[in-house]
Amino acid sequence: KAGVTQTPRYLIKTRGQQVTLSCSPISGHRSVSWYQQTPGQGLQFLFEYFSETQRNKGNFPGRFSGRQFSNSRSEMNVSTLELGDSALYLCASSVLAAEVPYEQYFGPGTRLTVT
Amino acid sequence: DAKTTQPPSMDCAEGRAANLPCNHSTISGNEYVYWYRQIHSQGPQYIIHGLKNNETNEMASLIITEDRKSSTLILPHATLRDTAVYYCIVRVKGAQKLVFGQGTRLTINP
Numbered sequence: 262k263a264g265v266t267q268t269p270r271y272l273i274k275t276r277g278q279q280v281t282l283s284c285s286p287i288s289g290h291r292s293v294s295w296y297q298q299t300p301g302q303g304l305q306f307l308f309e310y311f312s313e314t315q316r317n318k319g320n321f322p323g324r325f326s327g328r329q330f331s332n333s334r335s336e337m338n339v340s341t342l343e344l345g346d347s348a349l350y351l352c353a354s355s356v357l358a359a360e361v362p363y364e365q366y367f368g369p370g371t372r373l374t375v376t
Numbered sequence: 377d378a379k380t381t382q383p384p385s386m387d388c389a390e391g392r393a394a395n396l397p398c399n400h401s402t403i404s405g406n407e408y409v410y411w412y413r414q415i416h417s418q419g420p421q422y423i424i425h426g427l428k429n430n431e432t433n434e435m436a437s438l439i440i441t442e443d444r445k446s447s448t449l450i451l452p453h454a455t456l457r458d459t460a461v462y463y464c465i466v467r468v469k470g471a472q473k474l475v476f477g478q479g480t481r482l483t484i485n486p
Contacts, residue, residue, distance in 0.1 A: 265419070294472055304420070304463075304476035317473050351419050355472070364410070365474060367419030 263287065265354050265368035273374045279340040282371045286333050286354030293335040294365060295327060298349040307350075310335055339373075347375045380464045385481045394451040396480050398464030401445040407468055409440060411449045413460040414479070420463065423449065454484045 266285045274280050286293050294317075295307040306319040310329035327337040333354075339346055349372050353365040381399040388394040400409065408427050412420040424431055424438045426447070431438045437450040451458055463479040 292472060294474075296474075296476075303478060304474075306473045306475070309472040311472075319473070349417075353419070353474075364422040364425065365472075366422065370417075370419050 265352055265366055267350075267352050267368040267371050269371060270369065271372045271374075273376060274342050275376055276342055276344060278342050279338060280342060280373060281336055281338045282350055282352075282373070284335045284337075284352030284354075284368060286335070286352075287366055290354035290356055290366070291333050292355045293329055293333065294353045294355075295335070295337050296351040296353065297321070298351060298370070299345075299347070304351070307337065342375045344375050346373065348373060380466060380477050382462070382464055382477060382480045384478065385483070387483050387485055388451075388454050390456060390484050390486050391453055394454040394458065394482060394484070396449040396451075396462050396464075396482060397446065398449070399446045400464070400466050403444050403466050404468075407466045409438065409444075409447050410465045410467065410474070411436070411438065412463045412465065412474075412476075413458075414463070415457075415460040420476075423462075454482075456484050456486065458482065459484045 268283045292311045294309040296304050298304045308327050309317040313329045324340045329335045349370045351367050351370045353367045355363050355365045408425050410425040411423040414420045424436050426438045426440050440447045461479040461481050463476050
């Protein structure tokens with residue numbers, strides 16, 4: 262079974278621009294979460310989508326948004342980029358099951374550099 | 377989610393068992409202990425999880441104390457490829473959000 266894929270793997274943008282990152286979950290996984298990783302703050306939860314609905318959101322400004330499509334693929338968008346948005350953006354997918362704990366499978370990440 | 381405390385770094389000789397401790401003294405009865413690791417510049421990788429019983433899989437063993445206030449991840453025969461940052465996370469069964477701490481940077485030495 263193919264793993265979580267993220268595109269692009271590397272991206273360089275300029276301050277003020279906007280960017281869209283894409284994530285394809287493992288086949289059959291309906292929940293997709295996004296995380297930001299920086300040297301200073303570590304790994305931080307951005308948001309989680311299930312059935313095209315955002316169910317959980319981390320403590321990030323409104324410039325960070327996302328969506329999920331009917332095939333469970335997800336995109337996240339960052340508008341008006343700031344230098345501090347330079348980070349590794351990770352996507353994770355999981356099976357959603359109410360009665361058993363489940364693990365999240367992470368993709369390789371998208372390395373975003375804002376100049 | 378309960379907070380976890382891990383040593384910032386550890387060293388282990390190749391071929392020996394690596395024992396990574398984690399304190400989670402405020403863990404609730406419905407919170408599970410999860411372990412992930414992150415090899416440099418890759419996405420975190422799930423290792424193992426448990427509630428109160430010891431668990432073992434092909435990657436590692438998880439030992440949870442009887443009072444559940446601490447746990448130990450054991451890599452039985454560490455290899456150089458086990459060099460990574462190891463994260464101990466506690467979370468409620470149905471919660472999607474993973475709260476990562478700073479983790480333990482484990483270095484396996486030849």
